[in-house]
Amino acid sequence: MTSPWTVNLKSRLAGRYSRFLLQRIGFLLIGNAILLILIYMMIQEGGSFREVVLRAGPNVAPTVLAGFALTVIIYTGAIDLSIGSIIVVAGTVFGVLSAQESGPIVAFVGCLITTCVLCSFNGWLIHRLAIPAIIVTLGGLTFYRGIALILADIGMENFSGFISITNESYQWPGKKLAGFILLFGTLTALVLEWYSRTIRHFLALGSSEEACQILGLNPGAILQKAFFVSGCFLSAAALVYVTRLQTIEPSRMARGFALESSVPWWLEALIFSEVKAVSSERYWEHFFFIL
């Protein structure tokens, strides 16, 4: 006999997702299971599968969280190629504050606020200048890295290319809380996707800006909100990323981060021949791809 809970879940899923989408989620679940089996088979004698899986969470946390950040932006039809460089600026602010012994909390808050502000700034710039997001963020890719290097050079005495983080109290979010931050970020993403109207607005903007305007929505405000929400996810990613490092190297760190975080999208598009980066697919599906 089928339990009421199962019936409820089935009807809920059927109501929200098309049959095709559910098949894809099934495909992704099977794909992930096969990958786990492969990892299990590849583990050498003396290794522990449980340990590998437990370690994987914190290790992939920055990429997964940055993937969520990029997803929000891609929903609106934009892209942010500069997320890696934004993380570099956040890392430099964190490094400089830790080198000046401002206290761990101040350094963490500095890192979070920097990421959020720069992401929102990208959104503002795209809206105000009215040029494609790919160009603004391509410019941001080099611009922010330069800003990070200048900040490090001004903020540190005798800056020699890197900032060492020696005090362990500055590293606990990355080393102790990464898994929890990932879990919290994922749950937030899921709650947003299931219950929030904001995500639907992002998708609406990504589908048709004109339709948004006709419906009385403000595309510029939606775009800025998307970049702000993306900034929140990215700030979590930045915090985990920079607090796992022993040295902050503004010229080298987080290179290719944007490409790495967007790979699930490209992979998804490649497998399912989705020709548009903007799609109405949901976090659930994207989450499995990111995994």
Place this chain on the structure above:
Amino acid sequence: MKQFILPAILISEIIFFTWIGDYTFKSPEDFLRYFQSYSADLLTQSAPVLLAAFGMTLILATAGIDLSIASMIALISCVMSSFDGDVSFWWKAVPLGLLVALVLGLTNGSLIAVLDVPPIIATLGTMILFRGLCFTVMGDLEKSPFFDVPGYEWFGRFPGALLLISLVYLGLGAGYHYSRKKRELLMIGGNPIAARYAGIPVDRRLIQVYVFSGFMAFLSAVCFTARNSSVSGSSLTGMELQVIAAVILGGTRVQGGYSSLSGTFFGVFIIAVLDEGLRGAAGWGEENLPFKLSYLQYVLIGIILIGGVWMNTHLPFPKKNAKSS
């Protein structure tokens, strides 16, 4: 006004960096000598990017993009470096390098035109694939057979680089500008469905553009290896952004439908002058700035890219039929 923006930025850059670069000219001949050597250095240094940017301009005109261009040039260089540095290099390594370039271009073109994979996705995949192949060919080694090949080094010097760039930009560029192909590519970029209805073989043209870009990558690899002599698996990492930035800065639209080869030419030089100028003005930076001047390069490239594109898109096009209107 719009067509003067890029030359104006370039000239301003040269004047500014000459001014802060501690150069003293005692006579006009002195200035001429400096200018000749500066231009020659700039041209030979920019040759690989200039050649790759030519192909990229055509690709962007069709609303495509090639993120794999740097990996492609690196792979061609790695394959050519596997041969001995003697006379046989000319009939073994060079034809093979050309063949590899055309096959790599064909791979990109087929993925995009035949399999209908979006250009950004196809070339992101091939970027990683080609880089992986570079490391497969080279391992952790760095090979440098190029200077031992008789006559090869010439392509890395001013006359060789000038010849290649002149042939490409004046020969091929002029041919392209006045040909029907240009209008076809722009139409594909502007509206591929309309282009198909207009009888343009869209798939064939796209494949041709990516194969041509492969050929440009080969010429770029020749210039790069002839100047730098050695190559490794990680060579030219990040060059794709430089190429794309130069093309976009030159006024070519990323959404396709408009391209400018002369703009690309200036775009490459604007970035090269900035790079070279900041290096030369390090002394001025130490005296006047609280940070290393070289760090400013990243910031300025970003500002120039965004500012240049903004000016290109927001300033009005020159009206050719202003009298009639």
